[in-house]
Amino acid sequence: MQIHVIRRNQTLTSIANAFGTTAEAIITANQVPNPNDLVVGQTLVIPITGRYYFVQPGDSLWAIARRFNTTPAQLASVNQISVTQPLTVGFRLYIPPAPKRTAEFNAYVEPRGTAVAEALITDTRRNAPFLTYLAPFSFQARRNGSLREPLLDNFPEIARENRNVLMMVITNQEEDQFSDELGRILLNDIPVQDRFLNNIVTTANRYGFRDIHFDFEFLRPEDREAYNQFLRKAKARFQQEGWLMSTALAPKTSRTQQGRWYEAHDYRAHGEIADFVVLMTYEWGYSGGPAQAVSPIGPVRRVIEYALTEMPSSKIMMGQNLYGYDWTLPFVQGTTARALSPQQAIQLAARENVEIQYDTRVQAPFFTYTDDQGRRHEVWFEDARSIQAKFDLVKELNLRGMSYWKLGLSFPQNWLLIQDNFTVRKR
Numbered sequence: 001m002q003i004h005v006i007r008r009n010q011t012l013t014s015i016a017n018a019f020g021t022t023a024e025a026i027i028t029a030n031q032v033p034n035p036n037d038l039v040v041g042q043t044l045v046i047p048i049t050g051r052y053y054f055v056q057p058g059d060s061l062w063a064i065a066r067r068f069n070t071t072p073a074q075l076a077s078v079n080q081i082s083v084t085q086p087l088t089v090g091f092r093l094y095i096p097p098a099p100k101r102t103a104e105f106n107a108y109v110e111p112r113g114t115a116v117a118e119a120l121i122t123d124t125r126r127n128a129p130f131l132t133y134l135a136p137f138s139f140q141a142r143r144n145g146s147l148r149e150p151l152l153d154n155f156p157e158i159a160r161e162n163r164n165v166l167m168m169v170i171t172n173q174e175e176d177q178f179s180d181e182l183g184r185i186l187l188n189d190i191p192v193q194d195r196f197l198n199n200i201v202t203t204a205n206r207y208g209f210r211d212i213h214f215d216f217e218f219l220r221p222e223d224r225e226a227y228n229q230f231l232r233k234a235k236a237r238f239q240q241e242g243w244l245m246s247t248a249l250a251p252k253t254s255r256t257q258q259g260r261w262y263e264a265h266d267y268r269a270h271g272e273i274a275d276f277v278v279l280m281t282y283e284w285g286y287s288g289g290p291a292q293a294v295s296p297i298g299p300v301r302r303v304i305e306y307a308l309t310e311m312p313s314s315k316i317m318m319g320q321n322l323y324g325y326d327w328t329l330p331f332v333q334g335t336t337a338r339a340l341s342p343q344q345a346i347q348l349a350a351r352e353n354v355e356i357q358y359d360t361r362v363q364a365p366f367f368t369y370t371d372d373q374g375r376r377h378e379v380w381f382e383d384a385r386s387i388q389a390k391f392d393l394v395k396e397l398n399l400r401g402m403s404y405w406k407l408g409l410s411f412p413q414n415w416l417l418i419q420d421n422f423t424v425r426k427r
Helices: 012-019 023-030 061-067 072-079 118-130 155-161 180-188 190-207 221-241 267-273 297-307 342-352 384-396 412-421
Strands: 002-005 043-046 051-054 092-095 101-109 133-136 139-141 165-171 211-215 244-249 276-279 316-321 324-328 338-340 357-359 364-370 376-380 401-405 422-424
Touching: 002 012, 002 384, 012 023, 012 043, 023 043, 023 412, 043 384, 043 412, 061 072, 072 092, 101 118, 118 155, 118 412, 133 155, 139 190, 155 165, 165 190, 180 190, 180 221, 190 221, 211 221, 221 244, 221 267, 244 267, 267 276, 267 297, 276 297, 297 316, 297 384, 316 384, 324 342, 338 342, 342 364, 342 376, 364 384, 384 401, 384 412, 412 422
Parallel strands: 101 133, 101 401, 101 422, 133 165, 139 165, 165 211, 211 244, 244 276, 276 316, 316 401
Antiparallel strands: 002 043, 051 092, 324 338, 324 376, 357 364, 364 376
């Protein structure tokens, strides 16, 4: 497959002709929300095997082969040209697909309200084939060791049908807010802790969960070792059942990083105890803060590179957002940006008739517009380029895979590029 960025005056038909496919195939693959109103800077994933490269000034067959990790002889053979043939600018070279590596993918799914939305079930069913794990969010622990269950609806059935490991996400949330006091009780009151573990085992057996995933956040710094000891105890218990155990970790860049979110998360201990971890490498740009990329590539890399000093790469899943935000400018503390999916961002750019730009430093698309009330807006989101940059990082650092927050936000290009880059491991 190939990523193409829309240029001025291009149409789906002209793009399809350039790549030897059809407009209908491009529309279907990308679920193009604006086929008759393409936006300059919008990306498309062209559904072809391999890709095409159009020769640029100064190119040589040797340089192109090196760029795509192949040989001049192979490129010449595939394209039925001589190795010594001069290349003319604009000449189209076919680049064969690169070998795929195996990786694991997880996605959280968060049903809200009193019933699971049919659209959320549909999106989960559509994308479950590309997942190793499916993680309903979340079972909330109670102070007496019992569990408040999320809406599960069809999720266990979808996981079975798609050979997904059903992940039991357990949080220290009370009324949807992380509670350090609840964490203190669960980690230090042994009778409550034992009851808590018994309830986890009973519930996991009832629904068929095969990975127990602790997302304990904003714990007291003094509970760091208590959390480690709890995880050791839980791991020994779950191992008897033949289950995996995983944890979610705040995005740290050093062992001594301070702050309520970070101090109780011991990367080295989690790397030793858990089967794998999910690094929450997103929300630099968040709904309550100033406009910026949600998961800029530089900070994401720094978190992962620190994690690699504490645990093997085979235990690390990079966290990745499936959404963006629309901020009203100028940013005022206490205001909240509007969350939107990549597809909604494209539709918004088309409606406002503005070009989509791409920041190569943070590897993310963005645009600005003025609304009907004269207010300026700045939108950051994800596209095929930004997700490919993250996939390249997964491959470069040989990570276990990627974990998405969260399903229900339409981003068809992500799933296309998973197929192009990886073989998804099923367990």
